[in-house]
Amino acid sequence: MSLLDACGHDLLGLRDRALIAVMYRAGLRISEALALHPKDIDAGLRAVRVLRGKGGRSRTVGLDAGALAIVGDWMNARRELGIVDDAPLICTRTGGAMSAGYARRLLAGLGRRAGIAKRVHPHGLRHTHAAELRAEGIDIGIISKQLGHRSIATTVRYLDHIAPWEVVEVVGGREW
Numbered sequence: 028m029s030l031l032d033a034c035g036h037d038l039l040g041l042r043d044r045a046l047i048a049v050m051y052r053a054g055l056r057i058s059e060a061l062a063l064h065p066k067d068i069d070a071g072l073r074a075v076r077v078l079r080g081k082g083g084r085s086r087t088v089g090l091d092a093g094a095l096a097i098v099g100d101w102m103n104a105r106r107e108l109g110i111v112d113d114a115p116l117i118c119t120r121t122g123g124a125m126s127a128g129y130a131r132r133l134l135a136g137l138g139r140r141a142g143i144a145k146r147v148h149p150h151g152l153r154h155t156h157a158a159e160l161r162a163e164g165i166d167i168g169i170i171s172k173q174l175g176h177r178s179i180a181t182t183v184r185y186l187d188h189i190a191p192w193e194v195v196e197v198v199g200g201r202e203w
Contacts, residue, residue: 030134031097033141038104038120043133045101046117046125049075050149052094054156054174056081057127057149063116065102070095080175088173154185161186 030047034040049060053075062079069076073095078085090098098116105118114122117130131149138147145151153174160170171182 030137030141030143030147033137038108041101041104042117043137045098046130047134047137047152048094048097049090049117051152051156053088053090054153054160055088056153056175057130059175060149061115061117061125061127061130064114065105065112065116067116068095068098068102070099077175082177084175084177086172086175088175157182157186 031044034043034047046060049055049063050057055063055075055077059077059080063075063077067076067078068074068090073090073092075088075090076085077088080086102116105114108120110118110120110122115124117125119125127149134147134149134152138145141147157170157174160173161167167179167182167186170186171179174182174185176182176185
């Protein structure tokens with residue numbers, strides 16, 4: 028069972044799937060994901076505008092069509108619930124803000140329900156996003172911008188500890 032499959036099929040399950048989608052597929056920090064509003068999502072451009080990133084910096088990041096579809100399902104459900112557009116994108120049934128602590132506990136519980144042995148946490152989704160982009164051959168500069176790092180050196184350090192297999196694969200594949 029995947030993390031998305033562990034989400035319920037009710038309205039809150041749609042919300043939880045949207046939270047996972049924006050953190051995992053856009054590489055957002057938990058604070059960035061919880062600060063999003065519906066107007067920050069541009070499905071036409073496949074983009075998310077992060078207005079309150081780390082250090083108060085804003086940026087625009089990419090979000091793939093699959094993740095946008097999940098977010099779109101939640102946005103439709105929000106409208107049916109009568110949640111106003113001024114409410115945070117990821118919110119309670121009544122439009123209230125979700126706390127970072129609640130989101131962390133939610134992800135940990137979903138990970139257990141999915142049978143994932145390793146602890147599931149928000150920053151782990153961001154790490155996975157970065158590692159997958161690198162494995163797909165995406166330029167380190169693009170990954171750095173997507174993650175909102177001020178310096179490529181930060182991204183290099185970030186990837187070094189989460190993707191050491193790249194070094195093993197390259198060096199281990201050499202012939203003597």
